């Protein structure tokens with residue numbers, strides 16, 4: 046077995062540990078009153094040990110892949126997203142030892158699981174580095190930024206727990222519907238994973254030729270049955286699904302197809318859950334956090350932002366600017382990725398000021414942490430995959 | 440200005456919420472609160488007390504945190520709108536008309552609107568700059584407005600506080616010590632010192648404090664932000680910033696734009712690619728090869744002191760360097776970056792002067808396309824004159840050949856060939872794949888033999904004297920946020936009355952969890968009565984009861 050295979054298997058181990066850890070934490074919560082001074086019970090202890098074993102496997106994946114590729118494994122979507130998941134678990138473990146709140150585990154670990162599963166849907170091959178990425182700053186900048194983002198993401202884990210406890214899911218209100226929407230979005234990510242895995246097990250592949258915005262003829266490969274066709278497409282593969290609709294050149298129909306399949310799969314999944322359980326996902330999860338101390342959750346959410354904000358600023362703005370100055374001759378170029386790092390920074394600055402001066406605590410603050418997570422994920426997913434960054438050499 | 444006289448006899452400035460000496464609440468509003476408002480220690484901040492002149496009004500506007508947050512959000516929204524479509528500087532067309540066409544061609548009606556609203560160049564728009572400036576002003580004014588009174592009251596803290604102040608802190612304890620009542624204060628003092636508190640004692644009162652410096656964190660980070668914004672504005676001052684670029688062919692030496700008296704020579708341009716088999720994302724996007732290295736082997740020269748400006752004859756070598764991406768050549772604050780390249784640019788073209796029928800050559804000539812000669816001597820007294828040269832031939836206009844640019848992308852020539860048979864000369868127009876003979880049939884032709892090519896490198900020249908300012912701004916900012924975020928200001932006031940009863944009050948600006956851990960240790964060590972958090976609901980059960988009531992009040996069941 047080569048190093049890269051070992052690395053891949055370690056990631057599997059981590060994934061299963063987190064999965065088991067989630068259920069153990071679920072058990073830990075039910076056992077005892079979570080507000081008491083002695084929060085950790087035997088379930089909690091086992092849960093955190095399993096989580097730590099998972100994290101060590103995850104870290105070992107990271108290191109072995111680093112050795113194999115010769116550069117920090119944070120240079121493509123799969124690698125970066127997996128690392129992001131790893132740092133979320135790390136932040137959670139640290140937080141667990143600070144506050145000993147098992148309830149955080151039932152939310153943090155599933156989020157980490159979703160993120161890793163999402164990452165695994167991208168090509169996992171080792172890709173060679175273009176010249177601008179061949180720098181120690183790649184390592185320094187990306188790792189610090191990812192760490193900062195994951196600490197900030199943990200604040201929304203606490204925010205979610207807070208809302209789960211405090212939103213009244215038994216009545217239909219704007220708030221409870223919005224919260225159920227959050228749950229639905231989580232299921233959609235699962236939908237993406239299920240859709241991608243299904244079609245990849247089927248070995249689905251179909252090639253198209255199309256005309257892009259600048260009238261160049263190009264080729265592309267769909268990994269899912271084409272619902273939408275690229276601009277002026279011609280099919281190159283036989284016996285594959287013919288697109289239902291052609292899209293203008295501006296829209297990447299291949300990505301749109303992926304999005305629509307994910308929504309279809311996710312929605313079916315969501316409906317199934319609802320049919321089986323006969324109630325909303327949020328009210329199903331609610332009993333898990335019954336014993337949680339809301340005020341402590343609120344404080345954890347705030348504290349995570351406080352801890353994550355400087356790390357994020359250092360990694361995603363300061364180190365980023367230094368590297369940009371070295372690689373691209375300017376520390377700032379209003380590239381979409383840069384702008385969204387700035388937006389994240391401004392957003393959390395606004396969060397801190399709101400909290401400080403307007404006393405936005407409790408529910409309001411918890412919702413704000415969720416919006417923050419949305420911005421971070423937008424930067425990770427949409428800005429990387431949809432909005433075109435134009436400064437690349439390749 | 441009116442003064443507020445506290446019962447304790449201390450005169451406070453108007454607008455003060457908590458007496459600066461004893462801590463009694465002064466305003467009616469403040470007296471009604473169960474927990475005192477400890478922001479800025481209850482001092483009077485300027486914006487809350489002055490509201491008469493226009494200056495006051497402007498001051499109050501910018502010092503309002505509400506306004507500050509609004510400004511942050513507006514900046515955020517504008518910045519995000521600018522990422523919907525690529526900005527103009529990423530679109531490689533030159534004129535405004537072309538840009539407009541680009542946006543409407545590629546993005547349809549949306550692109551048209553986007554362009555006409557100026558969103559395609561939003562970051563250089565005066566509106567965006569005004570917004571950033573307003574944010575800067577807001578930061579400065581808000582910091583002065585709150586920072587100074589805060590500093591004063593933190594500096595002049597009294598140990599003894601009035602009972603009404605103590606009672607209205609968030610965390611309090613009251614009662615008889617469980618044991619050792621005589622030593623309570625000694626035990627407290629000892630334990631708090633152990634916990635790294637600075638302890639002051641006056642009679643039977645103790646004030647213990649820790650991490651006060653963290654209160655200055657926000658002010659320090661705001662200073663950093665201001666320094667950074669100032670640094671960015673320095674770019675506008677001439678002399679602080681040079682941004683230029685140059686194309687340099689292999690073997691060529693040229694004066695460096697923006698760097699007086701220096702020349703750069705391109706000895707060689709190297710492009711290396713990874714030899715991996717395309718896979719994954721690379722395949723999906725149809726990218727065949729991935730670049731591995733872009734490199735210009737360059738030599739930097741300096742003119743001798745007495746040389747004529749722009750003359751390249753008399754140069755001293757300064758240094759040789761391999762300019763690569765991520766490894767710019769640096770000299771005296773200037774940096775040269777590998778930014779672009781063009782491969783296989785035509786360097787010279789080689790022709791044979793050939794007899795059309797016999798195919799016999801009278802000799803070969805090599806035309807240097809960047810520096811062609813007027814006349815080329817060949818065998819047997821034959822010669823060729825170059826009457827005209829069009830480096831980038833773009834067709835005829837009114838019968839006259841045109842050149843699009845000065846780069847030899849599509850060279851065309853008008854030759855006059857002098858041979859023994861035609862001593863008066865024959866004229867021929869030669870372009871790639873095209874020959875015209877304006878004066879009828881010629882005997883000789885210029886037969887294309889070969890081309891030589893070379894690579895060209897595109898370098899960016901950058902000089903930025905604002906970098907140190909930005910760097911210092913960044914460092915100050917980081918120090919400030921770390922101070923304010925990773926430390927917090929904890930205070931504990933304790934008083935013991937003659938009968939042994941202890942009154943304790945505790946405050947921290949953030950992180951109550953750790954504050955309570957300190958208090959747990961203190962309570963334990965000094966046998967104090969259990970503290971209560973006045974903000975926390977007493978028990979979970981009570982909270983659940985409240986939850987039930989809410990359920991019944993709110994809306995219909997799901």
Ligand code: HEM
Pocket residue numbers: 391394397398401501502503504505506507508510511574577578581582585589654657658660661664920923924
């Ligand atoms: C991008 C811009 C800004 C950043 C990054 C920033 C950053 C910060 C940070 C990190 C804190 C500490 C928060 C905490 O510890 O919870 C803070 C506090 C504060 N900021 Fe800002 N700030 C910005 C703009 C502003 C503006 C425009 C105002 C003006 C109204 C302002 C007024 C304040 C005030 C009054 C405090 C509280 C100070 C104290 O507690 O003593 N800030 N700022």
